[in-house]
Amino acid sequence: xxxxLVEVLILAVPAGLLGTWIVLRGxxxxxxxxxxxxxxxxxLADGLGFAAPLGALxxxxxxxxGNAALGRGRERERDxxxxxxxxxxxxxxxxxxxxxFGSGANVETLxxxxxxxxxxADIRLAAIAAVATLLVSALAGQRWLxxxxxxxxxxxxxxxxxxxxxxxLGLIALATTATLSVVGTLLVASLFVVPAATARLFxxxxxxxxxxxxVLVALEGTAGLWLSVKTDAPPGATIACVAGAVFTLVALxxxxxxxxxxxxxxxxxATLGLALxxxxxxxxxxxxxxxxxxxxxxxxxxxxxxxxGGDAVAVDQVLQPNTxxxxxxxxxxxxxxxxxxxxxxxxxxxxxxWIDQIVSDSGSDAELIDLGADVxxxxxxxxxxxxxxxxxxxxxxxxxxxAAAVREIARRLSAADPSHRRLFQSNAREYLxxxxxxxxxxxxxxxxxxxxxxxxxxxxxxxxxxxxxFGIDVVGAVIPSQTTQAQPSAKDVSELIDLIEREGVKAxxxxxxxxxxxxxxxxxxTGASADYxxxxxxxxxxxxxxxxxxxxxxxxxxxxxxxxxDGRLGCRLSP
Amino acid sequence: xFEPLTEPxxxxxxxxxxxxxxxxxxxxxxxxxxxLSYAAESLAHSLFPGLVIAAIAGIPLLLGAxxxxxxxxxxxxxxxxxxxxxxxxxxxxxxxxxxxxxVLLALSPDSPPGVEALLFGDILGPSDGDIAAAAALVLLVxxxxxxxxxxxxxxxxxxxxxxxxxxxxxxxxxxxxxLLAAATVVAVQGLGNLLVVAVFVGPAATARNLxxxxGPMxxxxxxxxxxxxxxxxxxxxYAGTAGGASVALAIxxxxxxxxxxxxxxxxxxxxxxxxxxxx
Numbered sequence: 050x051x052x053x054l055v056e057v058l059i060l061a062v063p064a065g066l067l068g069t070w071i072v073l074r075g076x077x078x079x080x081x082x083x084x085x086x087x088x089x090x091x092x093l094a095d096g097l098g099f100a101a102p103l104g105a106l107x108x109x110x111x112x113x114x115g116n117a118a119l120g121r122g123r124e125r126e127r128d129x130x131x132x133x134x135x136x137x138x139x140x141x142x143x144x145x146x147x148x149x150f151g152s153g154a155n156v157e158t159l160x161x162x163x164x165x166x167x168x169x170a171d172i173r174l175a176a177i178a179a180v181a182t183l184l185v186s187a188l189a190g191q192r193w194l195x196x197x198x199x200x201x202x203x204x205x206x207x208x209x210x211x212x213x214x215x216x217x218l219g220l221i222a223l224a225t226t227a228t229l230s231v232v233g234t235l236l237v238a239s240l241f242v243v244p245a246a247t248a249r250l251f252x253x254x255x256x257x258x259x260x261x262x263x264v265l266v267a268l269e270g271t272a273g274l275w276l277s278v279k280t281d282a283p284p285g286a287t288i289a290c291v292a293g294a295v296f297t298l299v300a301l302x303x304x305x306x307x308x309x310x311x312x313x314x315x316x317x318x319a320t321l322g323l324a325l326x327x328x329x330x331x332x333x334x335x336x337x338x339x340x341x342x343x344x345x346x347x348x349x350x351x352x353x354x355x356x357x358g359g360d361a362v363a364v365d366q367v368l369q370p371n372t373x374x375x376x377x378x379x380x381x382x383x384x385x386x387x388x389x390x391x392x393x394x395x396x397x398x399x400x401x402x403w404i405d406q407i408v409s410d411s412g413s414d415a416e417l418i419d420l421g422a423d424v425x426x427x428x429x430x431x432x433x434x435x436x437x438x439x440x441x442x443x444x445x446x447x448x449x450x451x452a453a454a455v456r457e458i459a460r461r462l463s464a465a466d467p468s469h470r471r472l473f474q475s476n477a478r479e480y481l482x483x484x485x486x487x488x489x490x491x492x493x494x495x496x497x498x499x500x501x502x503x504x505x506x507x508x509x510x511x512x513x514x515x516x517x518x519f520g521i522d523v524v525g526a527v528i529p530s531q532t533t534q535a536q537p538s539a540k541d542v543s544e545l546i547d548l549i550e551r552e553g554v555k556a557x558x559x560x561x562x563x564x565x566x567x568x569x570x571x572x573x574x575t576g577a578s579a580d581y582x583x584x585x586x587x588x589x590x591x592x593x594x595x596x597x598x599x600x601x602x603x604x605x606x607x608x609x610x611x612x613x614x615d616g617r618l619g620c621r622l623s624p
Numbered sequence: 625x626f627e628p629l630t631e632p633x634x635x636x637x638x639x640x641x642x643x644x645x646x647x648x649x650x651x652x653x654x655x656x657x658x659x660l661s662y663a664a665e666s667l668a669h670s671l672f673p674g675l676v677i678a679a680i681a682g683i684p685l686l687l688g689a690x691x692x693x694x695x696x697x698x699x700x701x702x703x704x705x706x707x708x709x710x711x712x713x714x715x716x717x718x719x720x721x722x723x724x725x726x727v728l729l730a731l732s733p734d735s736p737p738g739v740e741a742l743l744f745g746d747i748l749g750p751s752d753g754d755i756a757a758a759a760a761l762v763l764l765v766x767x768x769x770x771x772x773x774x775x776x777x778x779x780x781x782x783x784x785x786x787x788x789x790x791x792x793x794x795x796x797x798x799x800x801x802x803l804l805a806a807a808t809v810v811a812v813q814g815l816g817n818l819l820v821v822a823v824f825v826g827p828a829a830t831a832r833n834l835x836x837x838x839g840p841m842x843x844x845x846x847x848x849x850x851x852x853x854x855x856x857x858x859x860x861x862y863a864g865t866a867g868g869a870s871v872a873l874a875i876x877x878x879x880x881x882x883x884x885x886x887x888x889x890x891x892x893x894x895x896x897x898x899x900x901x902x903x
Binding site for chain 2: 072075076077078081082119125126128129130131132133135136137139140141143144147148235236238239242243246249250253282283285286287288289290292293294296297300303380536537538539540541542543546566567568569570571573574
């Protein structure tokens with residue numbers, strides 16, 4: 050948490066200073082877009098294997114140059130130009146991600162950064178942005194001010210005007226992208242625009258406006274971070290709400306005090322901001338009570354650890370049911386849990402690569418165990434690039450892998466807490482017995498279905514392991530990629546439809562945590578059923594038929610057997 | 625050439641795309657003239673708290689999303705009137721706050737999964753409801769734009785003159801924003817956020833390069849949008865590129881093609897909203 054605070058306090062300098070220029074020069078849309086436009090750069094960095102901030106900065110500079118080139122002489126259309134260059138960048142990014150690299154980078158990761166995952170490199174970048182902002186605005190501030198009030202006038206040549214504009218836009222691009230990984234594109238505005246706009250409401254002189262903005266960013270950032278820890282909410286969203294609330298209060302106050310002297314309005318605004326800062330109340334309770342503290346990243350790993358650990362283990366499960374692990378934002382309690390944990394169990398293969406940073410950031414000395422590294426059955430992964438996984442990360446869908454993982458969990462728990470060794474071992478034995486019974490049941494279910502009918506079409510390629518174990522032919526996937534973030538093309542859909550008709554596939558299986566629109570469209574055209582939903586990346590909520598790992602596998606088997614047989618056969622197993 | 629037209633899923637995609645292109649192209653002209661591109665890009669994010677509340681309360685999502693986005697539109701109209709704030713800053717303040725609120729609400733354990741996915745529609749798989757909503761939107765735009773035409777034009781040309789004529793500029797602003805909000809609710813589920821911006825800004829900006837009169841501009845924008853939609857879907861069908869992104873690229877490409885034809889450097893005398901004619 051301390052690093053998040055340091056980061057916010059450093060960022061207050063560029064955010065507050067640049068914020069005043071953004072408000073004065075009407076650059077809010079630009080500052081919001083330049084971060085989002087970094088997307089193709091991130092995809093390229095992921096695909097070709099170079100540093101992500103470099104890719105982001107390069108894309109942001111291309112975006113800035115595109116705006117400068119197209120926006121010249123079109124002052125009145127500047128916002129349309131921003132929108133169109135943004136659309137071009139995003140579309141290029143989506144196509145690169147979906148059709149060229151099959152990359153895991155996605156637009157949503159840009160919407161959120163996290164102040165909980167700040168590393169030294171982030172702080173260095175923020176410091177560079179702060180120093181660059183201070184230097185350049187000290188040199189060019191007076192000119193920018195003159196331009197702000199009279200774009201055409203003043204004793205400056207056209208070339209100088211261009212250079213000054215370029216300096217300002219470039220500085221905003223540098224500052225926002227340098228901080229993207231920690232603040233996200235939506236928070237960019239709540240740090241770079243909202244506080245400066247708030248300060249503008251109670252001061253008009255440039256210097257006091259700039260000072261007030263910097264102070265306000267620091268105050269709102271600190272308050273938001275503190276509130277987020279108290280309420281266990283994501284810091285970005287909390288800061289956005291605090292900033293919005295302060296703006297509203299100040300605007301209301303200003304309306305009320307319209308006739309009162311200015312000074313008192315400023316004082317009142319400041320006290321109200323402080324009151325808001327202090328008023329948030331919450332409490333956080335940690336229960337250690339002697340039990341072994343363990344963190345599990347995914348829902349299925351959380352389930353196994355609870356089964357094996359029983360009452361002797363306190364499990365903090367990071368992902369919640371039905372959230373997409375490809376797309377996750379940590380919360381303060383996750384970092385706190387990692388700090389207290391003795392053991393951290395992870396899935397590996399890049400499905401949960403954020404856990405490394407959570408563990409290292411929390412200052413924890415917990416042992417990080419990559420369960421995927423030691424499972425017996427492996428299928429190749431498919432993404433490209435240095436960071437891509439060698440293996441398909443959905444290994445838990447093969448019960449033999451699940452059994453290996455459960456044994457490993459029992460071994461590690463026993464090593465960490467030898468006094469409960471017997472309990473862990475007997476729990477694991479009992480679980481493995483149930484798992485073995487379920488596996489045999491599923492196998493005999495599929496034996497009823499003729500091999501030629503066991504043809505699987507799903508939303509995304511998550512069932513390779515399950516299919517191999519039970520002799521199922523994966524015909525195709527709506528999203529032809531192991532990540533959920535790629536977008537299908539009309540050609541993919543058309544080919545998949547041909548394949549379904551040629552192979553006589555009777556059902557397509559949407560996944561419970563994904564939108565099923567394209568799967569529905571395919572079902573509509575082919576006459577195949579899309580009524581059977583599978584649990585792919587996560588377990589279902591507590592009251593669903595996929596609430597535990599065993600239930601999930603049983604439910605998937607039931608859905609597939611029904612789908613393959615047109616609903617004539619079933620597979621009712623009680624795990 | 626006609627092969628894609630024989631596939632039912634392509635027929636539906638083309639129908640949905642064409643309907644939204646007609647509405648987006650026409651409404652987009654006013655979006656561009658009123659410099660509302662930022663609002664068009666960001667309003668969709670302010671749907672989020674409404675979607676979450678609707679999902680938790682178990683009412684149809686549209687019933688939650690519509691009030692949220694209309695509220696955001698009105699809040700933007702109010703915030704932009706604060707001195708020294710301006711519309712872009714108003715958009716930034718309102719949208720970040722609404723989205724932050726949505727993220728916090730979505731943390732509630734009652735919140736169902738994948739609400740966020742609703743912001744990312746897919747043009748290749750429109751549901752019957754999506755197509756019906758798009759048709760309704762075309763009707764709404766076809767009725768509302770002619771009704772508001774005079775007020776929008778007067779305010780767009782010269783705010784002070786409009787006020788002198790007894791027309792409230794605030795009313796024109798708010799009406800346009802609310803219309804844009806309604807369009808966003810419908811379009812975002814069929815198109816996804818990326819395509820919404822593209823359809824609401826690109827064709828109109830292209831048309832503005834080809835003509836400086838509002839009537840022809842609306843017709844050209846709608847035609848450009850329909851053309852780009854078809855071109856993008858065909859590209860996705862034959863070249864195998866991602867569906868929504870292909871349409872977006874086609875829109876940008878048409879805009880770039882229109883640039884040399886633009887009335888560049890002759891800004892004087894062109895239609896513009898805030899300050900009447902530019903000088």
